[in-house]
Amino acid sequence: MTTTEVTWEFFEEQIERPPLTPAQVAWRRFRRHKMALVGVGLLIAIFLYVTVGAFFYSEADANRTDLSITLSPPSPDHPLGTDGTGRCILARTIYGGQISVLIGLFAVIVSVTVGVLIGAISGYYGGHIDAILMRFTEAMFNIPQLFLLILLAKFLSGKIPTFKLLGRSFSGSVIVIIGVIGLTSWMYLARIVRANFLSLKEQEFVTAARCIGSRNFSIIFEHILPNSVAPIVVAATLGVASAIINEAYVSFLGLGVQPPTATWGNMLDQAYHHLDSEPWMWFFPGMLILLTVLGINFVGDGLRDALDPRALTQTE
Amino acid sequence: MTRYIIRRLLQTIPLLLIISVILFVLANKMGDPLASFGGRRRIRSGDRERLTRKLGLDKPILVQYAIWLVGNDWMKVDIDGDGILDEYGTRKGVLRGDFGKSFMEKRPVLEIIKERVSNTLILMLTCEVVILIFSLLIGIYSALRQYSTLDYVFTAFSFIGYSMPIFWLALILMYIFAVNFKQWGLPYFPTIGMYDLAVGRTVGQITWHMVLPVATISIMSVAGYSRYVRSQMLEVISQDYIRTAYAKGLPERMVIMGHALKNAALPLVTIVGMDLPLLLSGAVVTESIFAWPGMGRLFWSAAQDTDIPVLMGILVIISALVVIFQIITDITYTFLDPRIRYD
Numbered sequence: 001m002t003t004t005e006v007t008w009e010f011f012e013e014q015i016e017r018p019p020l021t022p023a024q025v026a027w028r029r030f031r032r033h034k035m036a037l038v039g040v041g042l043l044i045a046i047f048l049y050v051t052v053g054a055f056f057y058s059e060a061d062a063n064r065t066d067l068s069i070t071l072s073p074p075s076p077d078h079p080l081g082t083d084g085t086g087r088c089i090l091a092r093t094i095y096g097g098q099i100s101v102l103i104g105l106f107a108v109i110v111s112v113t114v115g116v117l118i119g120a121i122s123g124y125y126g127g128h129i130d131a132i133l134m135r136f137t138e139a140m141f142n143i144p145q146l147f148l149l150i151l152l153a154k155f156l157s158g159k160i161p162t163f164k165l166l167g168r169s170f171s172g173s174v175i176v177i178i179g180v181i182g183l184t185s186w187m188y189l190a191r192i193v194r195a196n197f198l199s200l201k202e203q204e205f206v207t208a209a210r211c212i213g214s215r216n217f218s219i220i221f222e223h224i225l226p227n228s229v230a231p232i233v234v235a236a237t238l239g240v241a242s243a244i245i246n247e248a249y250v251s252f253l254g255l256g257v258q259p260p261t262a263t264w265g266n267m268l269d270q271a272y273h274h275l276d277s278e279p280w281m282w283f284f285p286g287m288l289i290l291l292t293v294l295g296i297n298f299v300g301d302g303l304r305d306a307l308d309p310r311a312l313t314q315t316e
Numbered sequence: 317m318t319r320y321i322i323r324r325l326l327q328t329i330p331l332l333l334i335i336s337v338i339l340f341v342l343a344n345k346m347g348d349p350l351a352s353f354g355g356r357r358r359i360r361s362g363d364r365e366r367l368t369r370k371l372g373l374d375k376p377i378l379v380q381y382a383i384w385l386v387g388n389d390w391m392k393v394d395i396d397g398d399g400i401l402d403e404y405g406t407r408k409g410v411l412r413g414d415f416g417k418s419f420m421e422k423r424p425v426l427e428i429i430k431e432r433v434s435n436t437l438i439l440m441l442t443c444e445v446v447i448l449i450f451s452l453l454i455g456i457y458s459a460l461r462q463y464s465t466l467d468y469v470f471t472a473f474s475f476i477g478y479s480m481p482i483f484w485l486a487l488i489l490m491y492i493f494a495v496n497f498k499q500w501g502l503p504y505f506p507t508i509g510m511y512d513l514a515v516g517r518t519v520g521q522i523t524w525h526m527v528l529p530v531a532t533i534s535i536m537s538v539a540g541y542s543r544y545v546r547s548q549m550l551e552v553i554s555q556d557y558i559r560t561a562y563a564k565g566l567p568e569r570m571v572i573m574g575h576a577l578k579n580a581a582l583p584l585v586t587i588v589g590m591d592l593p594l595l596l597s598g599a600v601v602t603e604s605i606f607a608w609p610g611m612g613r614l615f616w617s618a619a620q621d622t623d624i625p626v627l628m629g630i631l632v633i634i635s636a637l638v639v640i641f642q643i644i645t646d647i648t649y650t651f652l653d654p655r656i657r658y659d
Contacts, residue, residue: 139334142638146600147631150619151339154346241479248481249601253616271487272605276495286484293479
């Protein structure tokens with residue numbers, strides 16, 4: 001714990017300066033969190049890798065098979081080597097990265113939507129609705145996530161056809177994986193949001209909103225929800241990291257996104273068979289997952305400290 | 317306290333029922349159990365119809381669930397599909413301890429699980445011990461020497477360990493300690509199985525085969541737990557009673573071990589209890605990679621074959637374990653920390 005020297009200048013400065021908005025306070029605190037800045041740096045680097053890299057390698061490069069150069073080690077032509085059908089690993093990590101990151105982001109959107117809805121409705125209305133929803137949440141919470149992932153992935157696999165978006169065709173399994181990961185990771189968030197709603201709905205501003213005739217819908221989303229944004233943001237950030245890891249797990253077990261669409265996860269599928277002779281095949285995609293998840297965890301940690309409402313008063 | 321325990325146990329009954337309904341619906345809709353029924357041979361459509369009826373897969377899902385739960389030996393079943401009820405069913409249902417027969421192996425599910433469960437327990441209990449010892453040692457050291465070089469090193473490693481997919485860590489460990497060690501002519505660790513078939517199932521063999529899987533699982537968990545112990549310990553050593561203990565002249569060892577550690581390690585009980593499902597999930601992947609013949613691997617192969625009775629057996633047993641462990645955790649906590657009362 002740091003003790004602040006309270007000097008006259010400090011007070012003067014405080015008086016002259018207009019009060020900081022909560023966002024500014026959070027930003028100031030975030031900026032001082034060294035690890036978080038390292039995390040931001042890592043994420044920018046990964047982002048540049050998967051976007052700028054796309055200018056050097058086309059998606060056709062990533063999916064082009066060349067049986068004359070299968071399983072070749074890193075060389076000037078293919079800096080990260082090639083895989084079992086002669087595809088360039090570097091190009092595949094670039095396009096696979098785009099999909100992995102997209103899966104991470106969209107899976108979190110799904111889980112945040114479900115988690116916030118269930119948590120908010122449960123906390124706000126209470127009573128029977130709360131009892132039913134919370135029993136369901138608790139039940140889902142008590143099944144280890146990986147088992148749920150496997151069951152749901154098999155349950156939904158092959159039910160969505162290939163589709164085109166932004167000039168690229170995506171295997172329908174991308175949607176399945178997003179849904180599967182999103183639908184197995186909302187429980188924790190639902191509990192946080194519910195707890196937040198339980199305490200916030202008793203406060204005066206909610207009573208006031210009700211007195212001026214606000215509808216339940218508007219009280220939930222316009223009055224109470226903005227007050228529980230901080231824990232949601234933190235949980236969502238860390239959720240992206242675990243979604244990317246989960247994508248890798250599901251893919252490793254062979255239930256992930258189907259080829260030819262590459263993801264970091266499905267590049268690790270069958271990695272076991274190349275353990276000793278072709279380490280480049282599994283080392284690089286795994287390393288990229290590690291760096292991305294590490295970056296997100298650092299940022300999430302920084303956000304947690306920066307947005308902690310209990311510490312909001314001690315700014316400088 | 318007794319009332320609290322009874323209430324908690326009663327609450328688990330509806331909880332487990334809901335869990336089993338969710339799992340049953342998912343497991344039954346995840347694939348065609350008959351697809352791999354006859355091995356490589358294709359099943360004729362007449363046989364398929366007969367099998368479907370025999371396994372009870374032709375009934376509505378809720379009826380199937382009811383039969384799974386309470387059995388069908390109290391009602392007549394139609395065996396030949398002519399619409400006439402012929403004789404009494406043979407299944408007793410989960411509530412009477414009958415988890416059905418495996419579709420693939422045609423043996424009772426409980427028998428199959430029993431063979432595997434000890435293998436998983438050996439692995440998990442060893443991991444749990446290793447995890448506790450190392451996370452306490454690292455956590456305490458980091459807290460007492462806060463901001464020292466080693467503290468930073470541990471912090472960095474724990475973040476990295478926390479951010480790795482577990483199977484990638486397993487691949488790296490295998491690459492270094494099995495593949496490279498073998499090339500360098502050093503003694504190397506085995507990467508598959510539980511024991512050498514030529515030597516047999518001895519304690520030495522199992523220990524030797526367990527090193528890499530245990531290391532993989534432990535590194536992941538120690539990364540998280542040691543950070544937790546560190547922050548708990550930092551909080552405790554700034555308390556008044558620690559200063560009092562120093563002031564009355566106790567040596568540092570006794571202050572740390574006798575006063576600080578006891579309180580700092582308390583929340584670890586909760587974390588360990590809560591993370592049990594995480595450990596079991598990790599086991600699915602770890603056991604698959606290291607070909608460890610445990611429950612995780614059994615689950616994985618059953619999922620591939622859509623062997624519904626085995627899947628349901630494993631899932632229900634594990635979910636029940638998770639729920640019961642939570643109760644045990646909460647109760648242990650009250651014994652360890654007299655400040656907490658549930659009444």
